[in-house]
Amino acid sequence: MEQTLQQFFHDFRQGFIADAEANNHFQLSAFIESVTNELIETGFLEEIEFCHYRAQKGMRIDGYWFNDEGILDLLIADFECREQLQSLTKTEVNAAFKRAVNFFIASKEKGLYRDLEETTPEYGLSRQINEHSELIRKINFYLISERTLSDRIHSFDNNQVCGITTSYHIWDISRLYRQRSSRGHKEALDINFPDSYGAGIPCLPAHLGSDSYQSFLIVMPATTLASLYEKYGARLLEQNVRCFLQARGNVNKGIRYTIINEPQMFFAYNNGITATAQEVEVINGQSGLEIIRVKDLQIVNGGQTTASLFHTHYKDKASLNGIFVQMKLSVIDSDENEIIVPKISEYANTQNKVNVADFFSNHPFHISMEAFSRRIWAPAQPGAQRETKWFYERARGQYIDAQSKLTSGEKKKFQAENPKQQMFNKTDLAKFENVWDENPRFVNLGAQKNFAQYAKRIGKEWEKSSDHFNELYYKKAIARAILFKKTEKLVSAQFWYNGGYRANIVAYTLAILGYFVALEHKSIDFIKIWQLQLVPESFEKAIIITAKLVHDDIIQPKQGISNVTEWCKKEECWLRLKSRVNELNEILPAEFKDNLLSNGSE
Numbered sequence: 001m002e003q004t005l006q007q008f009f010h011d012f013r014q015g016f017i018a019d020a021e022a023n024n025h026f027q028l029s030a031f032i033e034s035v036t037n038e039l040i041e042t043g044f045l046e047e048i049e050f051c052h053y054r055a056q057k058g059m060r061i062d063g064y065w066f067n068d069e070g071i072l073d074l075l076i077a078d079f080e081c082r083e084q085l086q087s088l089t090k091t092e093v094n095a096a097f098k099r100a101v102n103f104f105i106a107s108k109e110k111g112l113y114r115d116l117e118e119t120t121p122e123y124g125l126s127r128q129i130n131e132h133s134e135l136i137r138k139i140n141f142y143l144i145s146e147r148t149l150s151d152r153i154h155s156f157d158n159n160q161v162c163g164i165t166t167s168y169h170i171w172d173i174s175r176l177y178r179q180r181s182s183r184g185h186k187e188a189l190d191i192n193f194p195d196s197y198g199a200g201i202p203c204l205p206a207h208l209g210s211d212s213y214q215s216f217l218i219v220m221p222a223t224t225l226a227s228l229y230e231k232y233g234a235r236l237l238e239q240n241v242r243c244f245l246q247a248r249g250n251v252n253k254g255i256r257y258t259i260i261n262e263p264q265m266f267f268a269y270n271n272g273i274t275a276t277a278q279e280v281e282v283i284n285g286q287s288g289l290e291i292i293r294v295k296d297l298q299i300v301n302g303g304q305t306t307a308s309l310f311h312t313h314y315k316d317k318a319s320l321n322g323i324f325v326q327m328k329l330s331v332i333d334s335d336e337n338e339i340i341v342p343k344i345s346e347y348a349n350t351q352n353k354v355n356v357a358d359f360f361s362n363h364p365f366h367i368s369m370e371a372f373s374r375r376i377w378a379p380a381q382p383g384a385q386r387e388t389k390w391f392y393e394r395a396r397g398q399y400i401d402a403q404s405k406l407t408s409g410e411k412k413k414f415q416a417e418n419p420k421q422q423m424f425n426k427t428d429l430a431k432f433e434n435v436w437d438e439n440p441r442f443v444n445l446g447a448q449k450n451f452a453q454y455a456k457r458i459g460k461e462w463e464k465s466s467d468h469f470n471e472l473y474y475k476k477a478i479a480r481a482i483l484f485k486k487t488e489k490l491v492s493a494q495f496w497y498n499g500g501y502r503a504n505i506v507a508y509t510l511a512i513l514g515y516f517v518a519l520e521h522k523s524i525d526f527i528k529i530w531q532l533q534l535v536p537e538s539f540e541k542a543i544i545i546t547a548k549l550v551h552d553d554i555i556q557p558k559q560g561i562s563n564v565t566e567w568c569k570k571e572e573c574w575l576r577l578k579s580r581v582n583e584l585n586e587i588l589p590a591e592f593k594d595n596l597l598s599n600g601s602e
Contacts, residue, residue, distance in 0.1 A: 003404075005148070008177045009085045013146070015420055017081070022421040023485065024492040027081050028052065029499075032062055035144045035171060036075070040447060041396060041427075042179065042186040043234035044169070045073060045142070047446030049565050052499055053122035059106060060099040063142075064125050065446075066566075069233075069311070070137035072129070076100045078145035087150035088172055096143050097168055101161055108133045108162050113562075119555045121500035124563035131562065137314070139166045148174040180400065188278060188296035189232060197224055200283065200290030206328070214280060214331035216291065220273070222266070222309050222323035228297075229310040234448075236306070238276070238298040255308040260318050272326035273302030274344060280331050291329075300344050302327075361395045365462050365469060366426065370394040372474040378422075381533045390478050391418040393425040424481060430454035431507070432480040440511035444504050444568040472527075479526035483510060483543075486535045491547050504554055504568040508577055509547045516581050516588070522596035538591035545587055553577055 003011070012034070020030035029050060039045040047065050054060040063075035076096050078088060103126075106112040113126035129136070139161060149172045158167050179187045193200050201224070203216040229236055258266050278296035282289055299306055305325065312318045332340050373392035380387050393399050399418070403411050424432075427447040434443050434454050442453040461468065487506045491497055497505075517524055529535060535543070553576065557567035567573050 003181070005174060005177050006085055008180065009146075009173055012173070012176070013081075013083075018420055022489075024489040026499075028062075028077060028079050031079050031081075031146065032075070032077050032144065035176065036063065038176065038179070039142075039171065041425075043237070046234065046448065048073070048075060049121060049125075050500065050502075051121035051125055053103070053116075053120075054099075057102070057106075058099055059103040059112075060096075061103050061122060061125065066128065070135055070314075071140060071233075072136050072138070073140045073142060074100050074104065075142040075144065078143060078147060080146075082146055085173065086147045088145050088147035089150055093143060093149070093170060097141055100141050101166075104129060104139065104161060117498075119500075119564075120498060121565070124565060127562040128566070133162070133164075136164055139164055140169060141166060142169045142171065145170070145172045148172050180397075186396070189235060189294075191228070191294045191297055192292065193224075193290075193294075194292050197227070200285055200292040202285070202287060203282065203289050203291050203329075205289065216280065216282075216329045218291065218327040218329055219267075220325045220327045222320040222325055225273075225306055225325055226310045226313050226320055229306050230314075236297065236299055237303045238300045252304050252308045255305060256312045256316070259309065259312045259320070259323065260316060263319070263323050266323045267326065270305060270325060271302070272328065273299055273305060275299050275302070275327055275329045276332045276340075276344065277329060278331070278333065280329070294329075361426075363459075363462075364466065365458060366392075366394045368466075368469055369429070369474060369477075372471060376471065376474065378478065378533055379531055386416065388416075388422060389418050390481065391423040392429075393423060396425075399423045421485075427451045428481070429477065432477060432484045435484070435507050435510040436480060436514045439571070439574060440507045441569060441571055441574050443507040443511075444565075444573075475530040476526040479529035482529055482533065483535055483539075486540070487543050487547070490540060490543050491551075494544065494547065496548060496551060501551070501554065501564055501568070504565065505547055505551050508550045508554065508568070508574070509543060511574070512550065512577050512581065512584065513542060513546055515578055516584055517596060519581060520593070520596065521599040522593075523599060525595065525597050536595065538589055538595055541589050542592040545589070546584060549580065549584060549587070550577065553580065 016030040016034045017027060019025065019034065020027045023030070025033070029052075032048075032050065036045060036048045040047060045065065046067050048063045049065055050063050051061050053062075060076050061074060062077040063073075065073045067073075076099060078092070078096055103112070107126040107129040111130055113123050113130055116123040116126060149170065158165060160166060175187070182188065201218055201220060203218045206215040206217050207213060255270065258269050262269075276296075276298050277294045279294070280291055281293035282291055284290075302325075309320060309323075309325075313320050330344065332344075369392050373390050377387040377389060391399055391402075399420075402418075403414055406414060427450070430451040430453075431443050431447070434440065434450055437457070442450045484506065487509055488502065491502050491505050491509070514524070529539075554568055554573060555564055557564055558572060558576075561567045561570075
């Protein structure tokens with residue numbers, strides 16, 4: 001039975017309230033995290049840094065992110081934990097966006113940061129805007145709301161703020177509901193070429209017979225392709241291609257050289273692009289067939305070509321006029337995406353092979369983790385009677401889909417056996433694992449970039465031997481999840497925690513504890529944590545002590561860096577923390593050290 005908007009609002013509200021209680025969050029933070037996780041997974045946002053700032057002068061910011069393409073995302077939340085679904089008016093929307101605009105203007109032109117506390121996220125954001133505004137070429141303002149727009153407005157006309165191009169994006173509860181309800185659990189792109197670019201795209205049909213799926217050969221103007229990438233960004237790239245680009249960097253030097261020095265040879269030198277779509281509308285134009293509309297265009301091979309065209313045009317000021325890119329476009333129903341799209345990408349990609357390290361959702365590693373999570377019962381916590389499971393969401397939306405056809409009683413049973421707080425996905429797993437097994441700096445780069453690093457490592461290990469990824473591996477991974485989630489909760493509860501940099505503190509806290517244990521030639525008893533399904537008290541004390549040390553260190557970036565978040569992304573930050581391991585040794589509880597295992601023990 002299809003869920004109504006009112007039911008969705010109720011379920012969504014109960015979900016983030018439960019998350020707030022489980023993780024010792026404010027409800028506002030839990031709401032923002034629930035929505036932004038959705039937008040990150042679907043490519044609308046690259047990442048988000050929480051920054052809850054509001055002032056009587058009509059300014060407000062709840063989150064932000066600077067990306068490598070000169071784009072600043074500024075986010076504000078309309079949230080009061082309303083019990084009933086209410087309407088959001090255009091006047092209220094305008095007022096909300098105005099507060100975010102005021103913050104940007106005050107930061108850029110009036111040096112707002114000088115009036116802010118230096119250890120807060122808003123200070124780092126405001127100062128970075130003030131000192132590096134020349135690097136910002138576009139601002140995306142996001143309004144997320146627990147209400148529903150009364151007049152169905154979903155976007156505003158672009159304009160400029162302080163001479164910088166801006167765009168406005170509204171995610172009310174209705175839009176979130178439509179995305180969750182759509183096939184594939186994402187809002188599909190709907191591109192009308194005549195409306196956006198003045199004409200359709202000439203094409204040749206490449207399918208035979210009525211039984212075969214539609215496919216087309218296209219010669220795409222590079223100006224159009226770069227414009228699409230500028231407008232839609234990561235949403236244009238199939239999820240795995242996004243990870244591929246995160247791992248390799250944005251600009252291919254060979255492609256850049258050809259654009260700048262031999263643009264007339266680009267078509268001959270470049271392998272072209274492979275793309276899929278859910279629907280295509282074709283007409284007979286003056287010169288033959290033209291594609292005038294594409295729904296859910298996704299580049300599954302050629303993401304690096306697309307990104308390189310965009311970056312070379314905007315960073316090097318290179319002209320793309322007269323450059324064309326060959327494109328093979330296949331029309332694939334979204335129900336078949338998970339099976340067919342990975343095969344298209346794997347078989348089409350010969351220039352830069354997207355191999356197992358790029359981690360498709362149906363890679364055997366993910367299938368194996370999913371199977372363990374559905375089969376293995378986690379022991380009941382001390383004092384509890386019921387065993388539960390940790391639900392691994394291999395593909396987006398599985399947790400919701402698993403409940404969609406259940407009766408009310410069956411749904412309650414499912415949720416009792418698979419608690420929402422024990423649902424985790426691929427990017428969550430990458431965080432849980434990388435703080436121990438990789439340089440924790442990757443975790444501070446954001447979910448997608450961290451996942452790309454995890455994918456490369458696990459992909460190589462799987463190729464060498466898949467036997468390592470057994471039930472023991474799964475149980476240790478869950479133990480690390482328990483540790484990660486508990487550390488988040490403990491940090492949030494500390495008197496010194498002011499609401500900022502929790503993700504950075506958590507990552508480095510666990511990483512430096514892991515580093516200390518390794519120096520002692522010991523190991524952590526992850527299996528004991530699995531068996532208890534909680535963190536032992538001595539370990540909790542060690543986490544609290546270490547988190548305070550990490551917090552005090554990272555809020556003092558080295559000279560020349562004003563933003564703590566940016567500092568935490570640098571190798572120097574991790575090296576400086578590691579240099580304090582002797583100091584950590586002196587303050588860690590003896591009981592924690594005594595409970596460590598001898599090196600090599602499980």
